[in-house]
Amino acid sequence: MARGGYLFLLVTIGLLGSYVVDGLGVNWGQISTHVLPPKVVVQMLKDNNISKVKLFEINDATMQGLAGSDIEVMVAIPNYLLNSMTNAKTAKDWVEKNVTKYLTQKPAVNIKYVAVGNEPFLTSYNGSYLNSTYPALKNVQTAINDAGHGDKVKATVPLNADIYMSPSNHYVPSAGYFRPDISTQMSDIAKFLDKNKAPFTINIYPYINLYQNPGFPFDYAFFDGMKFPLMDEKIAYDNSFDAAYDTLVVALEKVGVKNIPIYIGEVGWPTDGDKHANVQLAEKFYRGLLKKLGNNEGTPLRPKQYIEVYLFGLLDEDAKSVDPGNFERHWGLFTQDGQPKFPIDLTGKGRNITLVGAKDVKMLPKKWCVMRSDAKNATLIEETIKYACNYGDCTPIGMGCSCGNLDAAGNASYAYNIYYQTMGQKAGSCGFSGLAEETTKNPSSGNCTFPIRVAPPPTPSPPPASAPGSGTPADEKTQSSQKSSAYYYGPSLLLLLGLEVVASFFF
The missing domain is CATH 1.20.58 (Methane Monooxygenase Hydroxylase; Chain G, domain 1)
Known part of the structure; x- marks a missing residue:
């Protein structure tokens, strides 16, 4: 074989082997003034070997973009629907329209999970979803089972890490427990998920810890070790991710749930909007996280285990609320138009490589x-x-x-x-x-x-004018659907x- 051909073969083999860390997915949010077409985003996911995606809403354009891609999808029920999901018939109808429909169409969408709400027990919600989340979870999983999808599709509840805590005078993972105001609900949810072989989903944000707490050790937000780690008896915690994860492990064990899979629903680092939100620190954070995941390091209480993770997030979203902070619009691995922001190796090998950006994106004129x-x-x-x-x-x-x-x-x-x-x-x-x-x-x-x-x-051509008085409720439904398009x-x-x-x- 000629030297050039041999080199080409080596490069090709290297590219084919550039898969992502096992269990790695991304969050795909669309709170933007100008969104990429779903087909463009799906192709970008495939180009980067990202095979799992978590959504925050369901719209037909996005679902059809995912159809036939074999990308594993976590669909979502937004918080404002949780109260209605306490009605079994409503939950059944939702599953039929948003799960069964896409699982059975040709080509199908590979739906694997249903997120019932998103961080519904945040303290800032003042208990709005306290009494509806668990009943909604039960009804949705029952509806999934009754539809014949229970072996493949599991309902879960993505929760914020503020659901558990440790005493202020003994702030270590081994002292962890669920917040007293939600302890009954958390016990019920954890046991239900465990019984149904569904994952417990938690969102962990070391960046938020650093942003909200001036005294938070800077190095503790990353994975490069620190001179004075947090000591929990004989266990040394040198990063906040491990400590947060293991605090949850202990809290679950205290309600009798010991071996349930724990998925990370969101974890990431923003790139703008704050002094600690920049591409340099985002690259540093992801390099350490992905190396940890790629080596299946696990955590001190669950060592040598692979952790399923959804990075947050895929794209910047310029229409998100900045109430949490000005960084909130800048979590994307990619800019709003699908261009990579910094070098990142999703295999966890630490190579200085760049993600593949969105292709064939139609931009406004260069003005x-x-x-x-x-x-x-x-x-x-x-x-x-x-x-x-x-x-x-x-x-x-x-x-x-x-x-x-x-x-x-x-x-x-x-x-x-x-x-x-x-x-x-x-x-x-x-x-x-x-x-x-x-x-x-x-x-x-x-x-x-x-x-x-x-x-x-492009603006679609208007439909032919109807004769006076010919409008129907179906027409109104179509018009309403067009108004809520993903574009x-x-x-x-x-x-x-x-x-x-x-x-x-x-x-």
């Missing part, structure tokens, strides 16, 4: 909106920046963030541009009372990117209509 050089009205500039940032994502211009070093003119330009892009570069959206202008010169510099958004899908342009239809009115006076 930006910036502040005019002759703009001088400081009061009006401040007002227009606030206005623009109310509708566009200005979190990158915060202190310590990727665009935090811009001057006043740069901040204004960033705000004007993000509004312009969010509005789809619509005529009149780069006016700002004469303070802004369009340009074809990219104003990005260094680590600060002035983004261009994904182009919206939406701007924060919402009503918001855009409101902006149309405001713009006519403002610009």
Whole structure:
């Protein structure tokens, strides 16, 4: 064989062997003003050998994009439906429309789990789902079983790590227990999941610990070891992931559930919006996590075990609430338009390689909106920046963030541009009372990117006009479905209509 052919064979074998860590999945959220077409996202998942995905909602476009891909899917029932799922008939109808439908169609969707709610026992919910989550879980699993899918599909409840704790004077995993206000519910849920051979799903966020607690040891959020680990009798905990996981193990054992599989529903590191949210630290976190997972290290209380993990998240989401923090829109391994942010080796081998980005993405034209050089009205500039940032994502211009070093003119330009892009570069959206202008010169510099958004899908041709009085409830249902399509342009239809009115006076 010629030397060139031999080299090609070696490279090919290496590429074919580049699979991800066993059990590794991703969370695919879609709270964005401009979303990628599902087929593009599914191809990106396949290109990176990611074979498991966790959703937060069900829409037909996403499900059809996953159909025939063989990607394992965790579908979700949002929290606002939990109360209704306490009715067995409602749960049965939901399973029929959202599980059976996609399992039996040709090609089928490989649904493996149903997430019943998402972190329903967060303390910030003030007990809103305290009495509905467990009954909903039972009804959904019963409906799955009755539909004949029980051997393949399991219901679970993704929970936040605030469901358990340790005493403040003995803050170690071996002292862990479920929060007193939910201890009965957690015991019931854990035993039910165990009985039905379903996983216990927990979300663990070392970054949040670091963000919320000024005294939290920086190194404890990562996997590189620390000089003074947390000692729990003879066990040394040198990272918060292991400590959080094992605290749950102990809490479960205290309610009589000892060997249930524990899945990590969410874990990740954001890349913008805070001084500790950047690509360098995200790369550091994922490198340590994936090495740990790839080596099947397990944790001190469950050593040498593989842990099923869903990374959070797949893509940035620019329309998410920033109530938890400005980092909330920047959890993606990929930018909103599907481009990788930093080197990451999903095999856990630590190689300096980059993920495969989204292909054939249709972007808006290469145009930006910036502040005019002759703009001088400081009061009006401040007002227009606030206005623009109310509708566009200005979190990158915060202190310590990727665009935090811009001057006043740069901040204004960033705000004007993000509004312009969010509005789809619509005529009149780069006016700002004469303070802004369009340009074809990219104003990005260094680590600060002035983004261009994904182009919206083509507007479908209107259907033929119906004869007067011919409308039916079925027609209304179709129209409603179109309004809630996965492809939406701007924060919402009503918001855009409101902006149309405001713009006519403002610009």
